[in-house]
Amino acid sequence: MSEPLPDYLVQAPAVAARFAKIKERPVVLEIDHLGRQFPGEHGPVVALRDISFKVHRRELVCVIGPSGCGKSTLIRIIAGLDEPTSGRMLVDGKETSGPCPERGMVFQGYTLFPWLTVKKNVMFGLKMQGMDGDQADREARQWIDLVGLTRFADTYPAQLSGGMKQRTAIARALAANPRVLLMDEPFGALDAQTRAQMQSHLLEIWRNVDVTILFITHDLDEAIFLADRILVLKAHPGEVQEVIEVPVPRPRNLSQLNSPEFLATRRRLEELIHPRVEAHAHEHLPIIRLTQVGDDVE
Amino acid sequence: MSRPRWFSVRQELTPKRSRFLGVLAFLLPLALWSLFSYIPWLWHPMVKVTDPGAVDWMRSGMLINRHDFAKEVAAAEIAHTRAPVGFRANPIYFPAPHAVGRALYTAFTTAPVLRGDLWLHQSLWMSIQTIFWGFTISSIVGIPLGILCGSFIAVSRLTEPFVDFVRYMPAPAFGALMVAIFGIQLEPKIAIIVIGTFFQQVLVVANTVRKVDGALIEAAQTLGSKRRQLVLRVIVPASLPDLYNDTRILLGWAWTYLIVAEVVGVSSGISFFINQQAKYRNFDNVYAAIIIIGILGLTIDQILAFVGHRLFPWKNPRPSRVRAFLGKLFGIRPASAEKPVQLLPQ
Numbered sequence: 001m002s003e004p005l006p007d008y009l010v011q012a013p014a015v016a017a018r019f020a021k022i023k024e025r026p027v028v029l030e031i032d033h034l035g036r037q038f039p040g041e042h043g044p045v046v047a048l049r050d051i052s053f054k055v056h057r058r059e060l061v062c063v064i065g066p067s068g069c070g071k072s073t074l075i076r077i078i079a080g081l082d083e084p085t086s087g088r089m090l091v092d093g094k095e096t097s098g099p100c101p102e103r104g105m106v107f108q109g110y111t112l113f114p115w116l117t118v119k120k121n122v123m124f125g126l127k128m129q130g131m132d133g134d135q136a137d138r139e140a141r142q143w144i145d146l147v148g149l150t151r152f153a154d155t156y157p158a159q160l161s162g163g164m165k166q167r168t169a170i171a172r173a174l175a176a177n178p179r180v181l182l183m184d185e186p187f188g189a190l191d192a193q194t195r196a197q198m199q200s201h202l203l204e205i206w207r208n209v210d211v212t213i214l215f216i217t218h219d220l221d222e223a224i225f226l227a228d229r230i231l232v233l234k235a236h237p238g239e240v241q242e243v244i245e246v247p248v249p250r251p252r253n254l255s256q257l258n259s260p261e262f263l264a265t266r267r268r269l270e271e272l273i274h275p276r277v278e279a280h281a282h283e284h285l286p287i288i289r290l291t292q293v294g295d296d297v298e
Numbered sequence: 299m300s301r302p303r304w305f306s307v308r309q310e311l312t313p314k315r316s317r318f319l320g321v322l323a324f325l326l327p328l329a330l331w332s333l334f335s336y337i338p339w340l341w342h343p344m345v346k347v348t349d350p351g352a353v354d355w356m357r358s359g360m361l362i363n364r365h366d367f368a369k370e371v372a373a374a375e376i377a378h379t380r381a382p383v384g385f386r387a388n389p390i391y392f393p394a395p396h397a398v399g400r401a402l403y404t405a406f407t408t409a410p411v412l413r414g415d416l417w418l419h420q421s422l423w424m425s426i427q428t429i430f431w432g433f434t435i436s437s438i439v440g441i442p443l444g445i446l447c448g449s450f451i452a453v454s455r456l457t458e459p460f461v462d463f464v465r466y467m468p469a470p471a472f473g474a475l476m477v478a479i480f481g482i483q484l485e486p487k488i489a490i491i492v493i494g495t496f497f498q499q500v501l502v503v504a505n506t507v508r509k510v511d512g513a514l515i516e517a518a519q520t521l522g523s524k525r526r527q528l529v530l531r532v533i534v535p536a537s538l539p540d541l542y543n544d545t546r547i548l549l550g551w552a553w554t555y556l557i558v559a560e561v562v563g564v565s566s567g568i569s570f571f572i573n574q575q576a577k578y579r580n581f582d583n584v585y586a587a588i589i590i591i592g593i594l595g596l597t598i599d600q601i602l603a604f605v606g607h608r609l610f611p612w613k614n615p616r617p618s619r620v621r622a623f624l625g626k627l628f629g630i631r632p633a634s635a636e637k638p639v640q641l642l643p644q
Contacts, residue, residue, distance in 0.1 A: 081516050099519035111517035115535045115612050124531075125521035156612040176521050 008264040011247045019245055022056050022228060027093070028212045029055040029078070029180050034087035036073055046237035047073045051087070053231055053240065055180070060206060060213045062227035064220065066273055070238030071216050075184050078214065079105045091179055101125055104178030108185040110165040112157040118168050119144060119153040125176030143171040146205060163194040167201070174209060183215045187222070196254065199225055203252060220269045224262055225252055232272050241272055328395065335394035342386040352379035361387060393582040401582035402589065411578065418571055422590065425556060425567035428484055432491025432559070433552045437545065440496045444503025448537075449529050454504060461497050469494030469555055473562035487559040487566065494555035495548055502544050510536045539610045546602050553595050 011019070034051040037044040047070040055061050063071050076082040078089060080099035088095050091102055104125075112121050119140050126136035144153050147167040157165055166186055173181055187195045199222060206213060217223050223230050227246050234241040247261040256262050302312065311319070334341050345367040350356035353370050367384060374381035388394075393401075405418045416424070447454040469490050476486035476493075510533050518532045560569035568587055575583040607613075 079516075079520050081519065099516070099522075101520065101522035103520065105517070105520040107513060107517060109513055111511075111513045113514060113518075113532070113536070115538070115610070124518070128518075128522040128524075128527060128531075158612060172521070182520075 005264040005267060006260050008244065008247060008261070008268045010264075011245065012249060012261075015247050015249050018250070019228070022059055025056040025058065027054045028057045028059075028091065029214065030090040030093075031078070032088045032090065034074075034077065034084050034089065036070070036077060036082070037085045048077075048084075049237040049239050051238070051240055053243065055212055055214060057212055058206075058210060059228050060215065060226055061229050061231060062215045062217055062223040063231045063233060064217055064223045064269065064273065065233030065238070065241075066235050067218065069233040069235040071218075071233055072184060074233075074238070075105075075182050075214065075216050078180070079103055079182050081105075101129065101176040102179045104173035104176050104181050106166070106169050106173050106181065106183045106186045108188045110157070110162075110169050110189075112165055112168055112172070114157050117154050117156055118149055118160070118171075121157065121168055122171045122175050124172060129176070140171075140175060143175045144168075146174075146208065147171045148201075161194070162190050163198055166190070166198060170202070170205065174205070174211065178211065181211050181213045183213060185216055185218065188217075188219075195222075200254070202226065207251075220266055220273070221257065223269070224248060224265050225257070230265075230269070232269065234272075244268065332395055335388065335392070338386050342388055344387045344389055345384040346387040347382055347384040349383040351382035353382050356382050361390060390579055391581050393585060397582040398585040398589070401580075401586035405575075405583045405586045405590075411574075415574065416571070418587070418590075421566075421568050421571040422594075424484070425560065425569075426594075428487050428559065428567060429491060429552055429556050431484075432488045432555070433495060433549060435488065436492045436495040436499055436552075440499035441503050441541065441545075444500045445507050445529070445534060445537075447500060447504035448507025448510075449533050458501065458504065461500050464493075465497040465501065470558040470562070473559075477563040482563040484566065486563050487556075490559035490562060491552055491555045494559075495552050498551065499544075499548055502548065503541060506540045506544055507533060507537045509540070539606070539613050542602075542606050542609065546599055546606075549598070549602075550595065553591065 031051055031053050034048060036048040037046050051074065063074065065071050073082060077084050080097060080103060089097065113124065116124065122140040122143050123136040126139055141153065144150060147170055149164060149167055152160065152164065157168065160168065187198050190198060203226065215226055224246055230244040230246060232241045232244065233239065244265065246265055248256055248259065343364055344361045345364050347356050347358055347360045347362060350358060351374060364386065371381045410417060443457065447457055472490060472493050476489045480486040480489055514536055515528055515532055518528055523531060557569050560567045565573060568591060572584050572587045
């Protein structure tokens, strides 16, 4: 390390100006003192406690936290697939609940309809809203072009690679014209290379579409690379630990992965998320097979 | 590369070997049957008398237990009378393959013994009608009800306990009742097939529908699907290929009920033919009729499998040879759905 890392709170003037502008935009999604308890054997288990945050229009917010922090429960509640036990959720200032296309969702497991082609999958939400076939077809084509699957419009999902499946899922969710796009570890099942491609691809889509994104991940680099702000949760119970404004300027590219701002943010996230190592220091792996003296593996 | 093994755990066979084994599956039982039919010292517990000799109770052509025959021969030797002559044979209920093979043809060409009795093809047609109507009526009610049971827990709780209860009552037990209600023609037989199939069908369909991936239903909900659309646009298409296979299996069960159903009231159809031929001791015809049922069942099943392959193109990404051939013939560009694609476009 030649230079000490800057503080992650230090923002370049351009970045600070951008955050000021974002805060002037209307709030699309507001989560207000949201809580969720599950019944357990020894009394109720608190999965989420007193979660409050606001997401502004066209903002990209990542939610990150250790496993068991309830980030998946949180996004399922926002999608309307689970009910909170307390608190409210507002979209464009109106209280709402239950699944609705205004809160579109991209799942980790793709969840494409295997009996429909890529185009028919993208048309699904449009048809559900009562759009007639021809118009839905035209709109679906535009979304398919946007995610770069023009050649595969008539292909069934089973024949697509993981990355292409997830692009289809993104197109399908966006076609239904959501106010907020919820993404639940969408690239978690992809290999590292495809994952990096998809991250850049998502940013490009987001630049071209008027949509607000709430993105769940457990990958620190992914969160910093994508997000305007990162919501860091802590586990047991799931609570907001800190909200970080990412000081890395936009447009983002892969060369920024080693920039001082990026590394500073990463170091802060690691402090927040990774538990102290000493707690496990006394644990030793049992050595089952002893190696020969003179083995030169190290 | 070394030659692939015949037996390796869960490894695909070459198509050639796979076909070979499929043929062997039929040839092996046939070979066993032939061995016991044509090799005289294998089994053959009877003796067919060709010359009764001096034994007054024997007749030419009689089938006699081998030991009884030996006793008579020994007795004749002691009494110095003419010994009976015969050759070893199998019991009448074990006809040789060639006899059954011949019967497969002659059963269709032989006129019925009694006036008013049916030809074999007429009996068969009757059976097919019975099973068709029985299975169709059962499916028209059973499949939708099963889908509702699989989709809505309330429907499932309302119907399944009772369905489960009736399922344990053997369908033939309703025979006398059905005759009293529907008379003695085909109707009571159709009713028994319906009773035998329907209750199983509801449960099987409900279980298949329950296996639909819940994530697909959630995805559809976030895209704005309401209850009715979830059932019709997600649950039904998602379970359709499995439902189709269930139906194939249930149709096999319906054939089993057919045979019991046909002896209810006035015996009819292929069962009537079998019973009648057994009465005349034409066991080659009996075997022929049973084999015909097997061939008919297998043919229908294979046709359904073939059709199923084409009904659900997303289930078989490999291009079918028929389609490829027709495509070449008419210069049709193969649909992109048939090309397995793995590369990600940049």
